[in-house]
Amino acid sequence: MDLYGALWYKSSYSNGTSSNCVEVGHLPGAYGMRDSKHPDDCALVFSPGEWAAFLGQVRGS
Template sequence: MTDPTNAVWRKSSLSGSGNNCVEVAHIDNQYLVRDSKNPGGATLVFSPGDWAAFLGRVKSGDFDTRP
């Protein structure tokens, strides 16, 4: 796995100033995702293809829980 020590983590501007969101970093041709409340915890790692597929499903509403 890529060492996330030097990763530049970003979160959505729509998340406001709170610390209750996910953060994403792009490093060494991988996309890393972590919980902003627990930055030292588990990190999910996505290949570029898997990341693109995930974003496509988010944008299409596949994960929406609202009716």
């Protein structure tokens, strides 16, 4: 999947002082996740269903 031009967002919990952040990207029909320290490296790409399941586990539901 071409990630060029995706809009990437850091977590709202990121205060800008730590370099240990992940970014989430809204892609056409998918979601991406990447390391903010290495934005040009590989990213994980999730389908909408996979993303919902991932968030459900992170949120503990």
